[in-house]
Structures are given as C-alpha cells and as structure tokens.
Amino acid sequence: MADQAHNAQPSSVDGQTRRDFLLYATSAVGAVGTGLALWPFVHSMNPAADTLALSTTDVDISAIKPGQSVTVVWRGKPVFVRHRLPEEIADAAKVNTADLREPETDTQRAKKPEWLVLIGVCTHLGCVPLGQKPADPKGEFGGWFCPCHGSHYDTSGRIRKGPAPSNLPVPPYQFTTDTTVRIG
Amino acid sequence: MSDFKSNNKVVNWIEERLPVFSMMQHSAIEYPTPRNLNYWWNFGSLAAVMLIIMILTGLFLAMNYSSHTSLAFDSVERIMRDVNYGWLLRYLHANGASMFFILVYIHIFRGLYYGSYKSPREILWFIGIAIFLAMMATGFMGYVLPWGQMSFWGATVITNLFSAFPVVGDYIVTLLWGGFSVDNPTLNRFFALHFLLPFVIVGLVVLHVWALHTVKSNNPLGIDMKGPQDSIPFHPFYTIKDLYGIGLFLMFYMAFVFWAPNFFGEPDNYIPANPMVTPPHIVPEWYYLPFYAILRAFTFDLPLLPAKLQGVLAMFSAILILFALPWLDSSKVRSAKFRPLYRQFFWLFFVDCMVLGYVGGKPAEGVLIKVGQFCTAYYFAHFLLILPLLSRIEKPKPLPASIAQPVVKAAALLAMIGFGIAGFGGQAQASSAGMPEFKKPAAAFSWEGMFGKHDQAALKRGWQVFHDVCANCHSMKLVAYRNLADIGFTADEVKAFAAEKEVPDEPNDEGVVNNRPARPSDRIVPPFANDKAAAAANGGALPPDLSLMNKARPSGPYYVYSLMLGYEDAAPEGHPIPEGKFFNHYFPGNAISMPAVISDDIVAYADGTKATKEQVAYDIVTFLNWAAEPELDARKSMGVKVMVFLALLTALMYALKRQIWKDVH
Incomplete structure (x- = not known):
C-alpha cells in the first residue's frame, strides 16, 4: 500500500x-x-434585535420622596434610583477622592445632586447589594452593603471597603422631563 | 496498526496510552479503498457532512426555540426576524432536512444498484436501514416543532397511524400524545426526542463506518479487491474526491437556502396551528410521500384486517422488507452492471418509487387511486417475486478478473439527478382547482429574480396603504414599529407611528394597569383586543393576520395581488353569493367576507405617485412581502457572495483532485 x-x-x-x-x-x-x-x-448568540430594542426604560420619579429609593428593571438588571437627602449629598461630596479605590467625585456620578442613578449589581461577583429598603443594612458608609462578600458602598455608590474592585456603575440616563428619567 | 511510528514524542506518549493516532492512520488514511469507485460513492460522506450541519444548526436553533404551544410559532418567527442570522440557521436546517434525504435516497439506490447489501455487507446494510428509520422519526418530529398548521395536522395524522392496531392502538396513541389530542405535552416530548435522535444517528453512523471498514467498500464492479493493485489509500485520493463532491453539493444546497428557501415547505405551515380547522389538502414532507401513497393504497376491509390496518402494516413493511433483501436476492453477482435483467428491473423499481412519491403528494382521487394501488403492489412484487425469481433465471455476464478500469466522470450527472429530484420534490403546490390563473402586475415584482430586492419607495407606499386601510381590520402581530426603520422611515417617524396606538403598561405601584403610548420596540398594535372582537366587528369572519400572508398561501404575492383586483360588483350567473359576502375570482369558493376595499385614489400617496388600483395592489403586496420576508434583501446578497466563494473553492478542489489522481487513471 x-x-x-x-x-x-x-x-x-x-x-x-x-x-x-x-x-x-x-x-x-x-x-x-x-x-x-x-x-x-x-x-446568533449575541443579543437579538428585539432584545436590543428594549434597551431604554422610563422611570416616573415624581412619587419618590427624599430619602427613598426605587429599583427598576433595565436590560434585565436592577437599577437603583435614590432621592438623596441633603446630608447624604454632603457626605458624598466631602470624601477625599484620593482615598478611593476608584477615584470619582460625586458630581461626576450624579447629574442632579439629589438624584443618584446606579446599576444595582455589585462589581465583585454580580450580587444585588442591600440598602434600597429602609430596614436594609446600608453598610459602614450609609449607602449599600453587599451581603454576598461584604462590599460597602457610600452614598454615591462608590466602593469603600470589601472585595469589589470598582464603584457601582452609572447607566446612561437623562431627565426627559422634571419628573421622568429615561435610562438607556 | 502496530507499525505506527512518529518522530513526535508527545504523539508517541499519547499513542502508547490511547492508540488514536494509529487508529486514524489505519482507518482514515491508509484504509485500502477500491481504486474504481465512481461518484455515486460520494453520497455516504456527503450524508455525514449533512448530519454535522444539521446538528450544528439545530443546536443553535434550539438555543432560541420555545417548545410550548403558546410560544413555539412566535419563537420560530423571532428566530427569522430578530435573532442575528436566525433566518440563515433556520433555512439551512429546514432545507438541510430535504438535502439529507436526497443524499440518503441516492445512497440507498446506489446500494441497491450495485448490490452493496449482499454478503458480507448484510450488517452494514441493516445499520443503514436503522439510520434511515431514525432519520424519518427525527424529520417528522422536527417538522412538528414550528407548530404551524402542517406541523399540527401532520402530527395528528402520523400519531393516529398507531390507532390502527387492534386493542392496544388507542392506548398507544394516548401515550404518544400525553393527552387526548396533539397538544403541549406532545410538542414538548417531540422537541426532547428531536434533540436526542440525531445523536443516536451519530452512534449508528459510527457502527455503519465500523462495519464498512471491516468488510471494506463495495465498488461498481461488485467484485472483491484481490490485492494491493486493486486498492488505493483513502487519503489523499478519496479525501480530496469527497471534498470536491462536498463543494458541488454545497452549491446545490445553498441555491435553495438563499433563493428558494421555502421550496420544500408548505405555505400552510406559516399559519399557526389551529386544532379546530384542518387544511383542505394535507401532505407530509416530500421524503415520506412514497410511503404515504402505500398507506393510502388499501381501501377494502378484510376479515380481521380492516383497510386502515392493512395500510399501516404495508407502510411499515415497505421499509422493514429491506432487512430481508440480502436473502430475497440470492444472486451471487453484486453489481447490476453484470445483471442485464436485474438492471432493467432496478430502473422499473426506481420509477415505481418516483410514481408512488408523485401519487402520495396528490389528493387521493380519480385514477391516481388505482395508480397508487398498482405501484404499491409492484413495490412488494419487486421484493417478493421478481428478485427471488431473477436470481434463479438470470444469466449474469462474465465478471472481470480484477478491478481494472478507471472511474467514469459523473459530476454532471450527479447535479442533474439532484435537480431532477428537487424538481420532483416541488410536488404539491396545493392546486387551487378551478381557479383562474393569477393576475400578474405589469412590471414584475421588484424582489423577483436572482438579484431582485424590495423596492424602497413601494415599501413606504405599501406601509401607507396598510396603515390607512388594511390596519383598520387586519393585525400584523409579528412586525414591530422599529422594523419600519428598515424600509426607510426615520427614527422620529417610527416613534410617531408607534405613538398613535396605546398598549397596556406595567401595573403601577397601586397595581392599576394603565395604557401608555406604544413605543418603537412594541409590535404593531392590532386593531382589536382579541380574535373574538375582531370577528364580531367583521360580520363573524376573522380578518387574518397579515404578517406572513405572502408566505402562507401558494404563490402568495400573486394570490394577494389577484385577490385585491379580483372583485366583481355582482356575482356572475350560477355563482350565488350568501348575504354579507362578496364575489372574488381568486378566493377559494369565491365568497369572501372582505369587501372590495382597494379602489383608485383610496390613498393620497405622500410621494405623489398616482394611486391607481393596480399601483395600490402592487404596493401593498410589496409591503406584505417585506413583512413576511424581511431578511430577503440580505439573504440574496449574502447568497451571491457564498456562491462565488463556493465556485472558487470547488474549482480549486477539482484542480487538486485531478492533480492527485492523474497518475492513478
């Protein structure tokens, strides 16, 4: 052969x-x-056209009182909208950004100081941090606390303590009217 | 096998522990193959390639399919419209099923012609029949998954076959259904089995190849290889020949995928399943038609053997009889080349199967019943009378001493047979008996032909007609407002169209559901809340959804165009029309509930085109065609690129094949 x-x-x-x-x-x-x-x-495994088309969410913020937070769904993920109290804003503003793991000023993160909009997914491994409900633990910095692995976020959603590598991300959003936020 | 040696230490290390390299060397490279195989021997490897394509496309389709009766149809349409390249995957898969059967039927007939079922290849043949049976089951269950009208009624008819068996029949059918009719449990289990069976086929193919490599390939002369001078190593000779065949085959396959993707399908399957209404003419997929004809050929009850049971038994026997073939045909000569009588009866049998296929695709009426019965009788006579008799009386021609002559080039023949079978597969374009020829527009529809695309201006005008006229009664639930951007509307225009309608919003904090304006991401809002409301507002007749209308009727675009222009003010003599109905030349039965809405100047076109009746009909048909096949433009332009590429690749493979084979011939 x-x-x-x-x-x-x-x-x-x-x-x-x-x-x-x-x-x-x-x-x-x-x-x-x-x-x-x-x-x-x-x-074919990437997001389909109908999935991409659902990429904006309108939120009516007229009923959210100062100190309150709501959670809305955007692209299948929780988005936190917090109506911050003056002292929370003050807390967030006075932080020395040089001390932060991901240095960002509060004004970089909030278009209007009283409204904070964040993607509510811990940057460590994807859990949803606590702190939206009045009775929730808010962590050592008065913002959010992730119960999975103990990350603490401040009132600007910045990582202050724990294993998470970066701040809670701010989604693209705009105020379409005084009482409506469009996320996405 | 033991003489395998490599210079690579890693290869040797693996080889000592798991002899994969020597196995590959032995069975894919050195494997001694008769040097005289012709192109009919390509179809086995082609079928294997097809199986891989089916499993791959099927896997990715399954990632987007929902096997629930309320979601299945829409999830398939979502694959067609929204999933990236979903239309390509689905058309590859749907046409791939037909291609798979074409290849396997040619493979089977090749085996019949050259006596490949004879000793020592009986078990090889049995495994082949098992693969064929598994393919039939897989194909049937796959056809049910889109949950259209043919899916549903095909499933109903085929599962009801088992009710023919006395005593246990009804229990079997209930078991198959998981209920009292074909319904959600049936669909779910069919999906599970449709996913499983291809892997069973893979296992059977492994056994098939194992058996083949044990007894070695048959060849056109049907005589055994007598020594090294009769054989050549599989690689590179048959690897390149198989690859060249794959190139040719892919061009044939892609021609259907890109230019006639619904050629093998039934328009009725673009109508969602409706357990209350059977389509007037239901047919199985073309590859079952010969067996379907045998099923229907039995019309006389016998004691203990009612006609229904006879038909079912005959249909199963028609396949199972192949198991007995090695003994029914006891001639020692394999190839029909040396069996002058058998060769003629082989072709008669081939024609018989073709006629059975034709009969199976037509309504059971008139002379076709008798033809079907005769051909069924002949089918069994071929196996039970002719073959046993032939092997006794036939005087075979003298066999050559050894495999000598070079192969015949049959590439052109292969393509011709393929096209012939494809043409035959055209079968049941459900003939609208007694209908006049469809009207054709003065200028051909812009999307016809190899390079034809949807005409953007006509699409925008067509949307205007749909929006101003049709949408008052008809829904178009599968198209979203955002899709209108694809026919040239700006983002703001799309938003404005959507905002004209309202849809229920999410429940608010008090749990109250308010309406909100529709958004571009919403599907086109139907004019009525539900089908009952739509029927009630239209004199009891439900205006059909128009999303798929052009695909859901035979010659869809021509049908709709003709229907638009086919009204008569008064019904002609002898065609009484019931109260509240209208006469239309092209509607089946002529009595249609929709009044003649299209007239000259029914809309004032935004682009200033004169809105004659014909223009309006042309534009709405164009728009409906886009709604049904939004991927058409992309499909055709991709098809051209694919074909040019395949032509280049196949030409290269052909040249390489000639180069490799030139010293063998």
Missing part, C-alpha cells in the same frame, strides 16, 4: 510544485470559508 501511495506521487518536479500550490491555495480558501461560516453561529 505504501508503494501505491508512492506511485501516486507526481513524477516531475514541476508537477510537485503545481500540486503544492493547489494544496496550499485550496487549504487557505477552505480555512477562510470555514472561519466565515462560523460567524453566523457565534453571532
């Missing part, structure tokens, strides 16, 4: 070159084609 295979080899050097060229060209084109063909399969 080995003889057979040997006999089948092109006899001339010219033939060998031609065969090598065809082999490499075919392999290259075939490999490119296979790669391109895989893309639709991979991309």
